[in-house]
Amino acid sequence: MVLMLQIKAMVLVELEFQVLFSFPQPSFLESPLLVTQNPILAVHNPILAVRNPILAVRNPILAVRNPILAVRTLIHTWFRPLLGHQM
Incomplete structure (x- = not known):
């Protein structure tokens, strides 16, 4: 189950960036x-x-039910600081 969520999260990273910059x-x-x-x-x-x-x-169960939300949190936690963006 964890592996499936990780795979879904990796696939949704591209979609997440589209959502971030499209709306x-x-x-x-x-x-x-x-x-x-x-x-x-x-x-x-x-x-x-x-x-x-x-x-x-604050709602980890919601992150599991919504993989896009989990990816968003991952980006904010790990990738934005590496890119020099403020959280």
Whole structure:
């Protein structure tokens, strides 16, 4: 199961970069607590979940159910600092 999630995460990295640069910055980024306190909202709206890495940190079950969210957290945790971007 872990191997399947890792493979899905690797495949979705390309999709994640497309999502990152294809959509405008929505207003909910200014209110991460609103999304954090409503995990069901993120489950039904994957774009909302992708844009909120705090949600993945506080809701690991949601990250498992939404591999794009898990990839987003991985990018923020490991790759952005390597590229010199601020988190």
